Amino acid sequence: MMVFARLIVAFACLFCTAFGAYALDINAAVLRVDYPQRLPISRYDLIPDDLGFAGGALADEDNQTTGNFMGMTFNTNYVATTPEEIDALLEELIANGTTLLVVMANAEDLLQIADRAGSDVLVINATTRDMSVRDDQCRANLLHVAPSEMMLADAVVQFAMWKQWREVFLIQGSNPADRTLGDAYRRAANKFGAQVVEEREFEDTGGSRRTDTGHVLVQRQIPVFTQNAEDHDVVIAADNSDLFALYLPFHLWTPRPVMGSGGLRPVTMHAAHEAWGATQFQRRFEEASGRFVQEADYEVWLSLRVIGEAVIRINAADPAALRDYILSDDFELAAFKGRKVNFRPWNGQLRQPVLLTDSKITVSVSPQDGYLHQVSTLDTLGLDQPESACNAFAE
Amino acid sequence: MQRPIQFIASISVAMLGFANPAAANKVFVSNERGNTITVIDSDSWEAIAEFPGGNRPRGIGVSPDGKYLYVCASDDDTIRVFDTETYEEVWTLPSGPDPELFTIHPTGELLYIANEDDNLVTVVDTQSRTVVAEIPVGVEPEGMAISPDAAFVINTSETTNMAHFIDTSDYQIKHNILVDQRPRYAVYTDDGTKLFVSSEIGGTVSVIDPLAANGPELTTKIGFEVAGVQPEWLQPVGMKVTADNKWLFVALGPANRVAVIDVESLEVVDYILVGQRVWQMEFTPGQEFLITTNGNSNDVTVIDVARQKAVKSIQVGQQPWGVAVTPE
Numbered sequence: 001m002m003v004f005a006r007l008i009v010a011f012a013c014l015f016c017t018a019f020g021a022y023a024l025d026i027n028a029a030v031l032r033v034d035y036p037q038r039l040p041i042s043r044y045d046l047i048p049d050d051l052g053f054a055g056g057a058l059a060d061e062d063n064q065t066t067g068n069f070m071g072m073t074f075n076t077n078y079v080a081t082t083p084e085e086i087d088a089l090l091e092e093l094i095a096n097g098t099t100l101l102v103v104m105a106n107a108e109d110l111l112q113i114a115d116r117a118g119s120d121v122l123v124i125n126a127t128t129r130d131m132s133v134r135d136d137q138c139r140a141n142l143l144h145v146a147p148s149e150m151m152l153a154d155a156v157v158q159f160a161m162w163k164q165w166r167e168v169f170l171i172q173g174s175n176p177a178d179r180t181l182g183d184a185y186r187r188a189a190n191k192f193g194a195q196v197v198e199e200r201e202f203e204d205t206g207g208s209r210r211t212d213t214g215h216v217l218v219q220r221q222i223p224v225f226t227q228n229a230e231d232h233d234v235v236i237a238a239d240n241s242d243l244f245a246l247y248l249p250f251h252l253w254t255p256r257p258v259m260g261s262g263g264l265r266p267v268t269m270h271a272a273h274e275a276w277g278a279t280q281f282q283r284r285f286e287e288a289s290g291r292f293v294q295e296a297d298y299e300v301w302l303s304l305r306v307i308g309e310a311v312i313r314i315n316a317a318d319p320a321a322l323r324d325y326i327l328s329d330d331f332e333l334a335a336f337k338g339r340k341v342n343f344r345p346w347n348g349q350l351r352q353p354v355l356l357t358d359s360k361i362t363v364s365v366s367p368q369d370g371y372l373h374q375v376s377t378l379d380t381l382g383l384d385q386p387e388s389a390c391n392a393f394a395e
Numbered sequence: 396m397q398r399p400i401q402f403i404a405s406i407s408v409a410m411l412g413f414a415n416p417a418a419a420n421k422v423f424v425s426n427e428r429g430n431t432i433t434v435i436d437s438d439s440w441e442a443i444a445e446f447p448g449g450n451r452p453r454g455i456g457v458s459p460d461g462k463y464l465y466v467c468a469s470d471d472d473t474i475r476v477f478d479t480e481t482y483e484e485v486w487t488l489p490s491g492p493d494p495e496l497f498t499i500h501p502t503g504e505l506l507y508i509a510n511e512d513d514n515l516v517t518v519v520d521t522q523s524r525t526v527v528a529e530i531p532v533g534v535e536p537e538g539m540a541i542s543p544d545a546a547f548v549i550n551t552s553e554t555t556n557m558a559h560f561i562d563t564s565d566y567q568i569k570h571n572i573l574v575d576q577r578p579r580y581a582v583y584t585d586d587g588t589k590l591f592v593s594s595e596i597g598g599t600v601s602v603i604d605p606l607a608a609n610g611p612e613l614t615t616k617i618g619f620e621v622a623g624v625q626p627e628w629l630q631p632v633g634m635k636v637t638a639d640n641k642w643l644f645v646a647l648g649p650a651n652r653v654a655v656i657d658v659e660s661l662e663v664v665d666y667i668l669v670g671q672r673v674w675q676m677e678f679t680p681g682q683e684f685l686i687t688t689n690g691n692s693n694d695v696t697v698i699d700v701a702r703q704k705a706v707k708s709i710q711v712g713q714q715p716w717g718v719a720v721t722p723e
Binding site for chain 1: 534573
């Protein structure tokens with residue numbers, strides 16, 4: 001009998017090396033809410049139909065490659081919707097067993113989705129930079145892979161300070177989203193010892209984005225708009241509306257570098273980023289999608305990689321267990337940024353370096369040398385725990 | 396004042412000479428940005444030649460008979476083969492796309508090459524110059540090692556975060572071990588009882604028992620700590636183990652240091668300051684010296700292995716990446 005028993009054990013083990021201990025299915029979804037968009041100033045910023053989804057598809061491939069070695073199957077549903085149809089779609093996704101949800105939506109819809117999905121679903125904010133969803137409006141079932149506006153503004157101002165460009169001319173748009181971004185830059189300047197010596201608002205008067213030979217007028221208007229400013233080292237543009245920032249470089253009255261929404265921009269990824277193995281990411285993405293990567297693609301890729309990495313490490317797909325692991329000290333992920341990324345356990349925000357690009361190359365990466373923090377130098381970017389009004393993560 | 400300095404210099408050269416009584420060997424350094432190979436004489440420790448190495452030369456190795464130098468010309472999607480005497484390119488080997496690192500079968504017959512872009516390990520016959528096998532592995536394969544008995548080839552995949560154990564008899568993956576983020580390099584002890592895998596972003600070296608009763612097993616992970624260096628810059632990459640299985644040297648990338656680990660206790664006993672962004676390393680044949688490539692200071696550092704001290708640095712081409720030394 002003993003011999004027989006051993007034989008069975010041997011067989012069972014053969015089975016487990018080949019197929020993993022047991023099969024595990026991971027049911028995730030990427031939910032994208034499409035809003036009416038104005039045309040961008042630059043054709044490079046046109047939104048492809050598969051924005052975000054193409055990044056997700058690459059993450060599925062990356063996760064599944066590992067999953068194949070471990071007996072895991074990653075299933076991801078991709079759905080795009082109008083704001084009006086969010087509720088119906090969400091209901092359907094949850095009825096179909098989705099427990100892990102990556103969301104591309106504005107702050108308001110994101111919160112609505114997180115609340116309706118409830119605590120049995122882990123929601124990851126892939127794209128929204130809005131501050132409140134990480135602060136007083138934070139939710140326990142909502143993690144943020146997208147960096148906040150504060151993190152991006154801090155990344156820009158740290159570089160300005162490293163360059164000793166201490167005196168800032170801040171130009172912000174007239175829409176609420178531009179003003180919030182302007183606030184993030186004012187706060188960053190204050191935080192790192194820069195000085196906003198001049199502020200102007202660029203009014204959104206509506207009208208068409210494109211006219212033939214529009215540059216002729218731009219060349220005359222922008223110098224006049226920026227005339228007679230206090231002495232400054234750098235111009236920072238807060239232009240979430242994509243209205244004027246791209247017009248600033250080379251057209252300023254006083255020749256100065258431009259940062260923020262134009263000139264040197266803070267991004268999570270751009271298609272020319274090659275350091276730290278990113279070339280392989282770019283090539284894999286381009287081969288699969290037939291186009292260059294955009295920030296939202298990378299952000300969805302990273303969101304699904306966060307899920308995949310956690311599933312692979314704990315060999316479970318239960319949202320509560322995944323959340324615990326993702327927020328723990330054990331979680332770490334390589335993200336083509338030269339150092340590991342992980343989460344702030346007190347508000348569910350992903351710590352991450354920020355790339356600064358002139359839209360052609362990676363010019364620098366923040367945090368800059370010399371900015372120190374008792375937890376992680378990455379926490380020099382964005383809201384810090386003592387300032388946070390988020391209580392949903394306190395246990 | 397000139398005199399004492401010269402005197403010291405001549406003594407240190409003399410000491411180096413004594414420590415290495417054997418005939419000089421050639422040290423080949425691939426310069427990733429400069430697209431060249433620098434040749435250094437291991438007796439005088441001077442650069443004696445520099446020749447074109449193809450586009451983006453990275454992984455580099457010498458055939459066991461010392462005749463040929465293999466260079467992964469990553470942007471040419473090929474392995475260039477050079478005569479170690481004349482530095483002439485003699486032929487190329489099919490490598491698969493974007494070859495980065497490879498390991499050589501002890502007989503010299505086969506190269507096992509990691510193809511970063513295609514999630515493949517390519518096996519190439521160096522005699523017939525043909526591809527023998529392509530093995531699908533994890534995402535972004537990088538590190539390559541072969542067990543001393545040549546039964547297994549190890550590949551590490553940087554995004555999958557695994558060490559894959561490839562059986563050299565049938566080219567099937569027999570085991571996978573999860574390690575920390577971005578595994579870069581793998582190396583066995585000469586007695587085959589331990590396998591080390593460095594994780595660049597995870598900041599650790601995983602210690603694996605390849606001979607465990609139920610198949611290879613992760614035994615522990617070694618971490619690093621240097622006063623005054625931010626922990627995120629302690630990024631283990633290249634590694635080498637001494638033939639007596641006593642010491643493991645680990646290059647720590649942007650920390651500009653090589654960690655010295657006691658293989659018995661698995662404790663870090665010292666950190667040797669070298670050049671900037673230290674990548675890969677190679678011993679001289681008698682293991683008196685260990686040479687490190689320092690990508691951001693364009694030089695190599697020579698470490699006296701017995702004393703565990705850096706003794707010399709030598710300027711090479713732009714952004715040195717890999718290093719290989721001709722055998723005795």
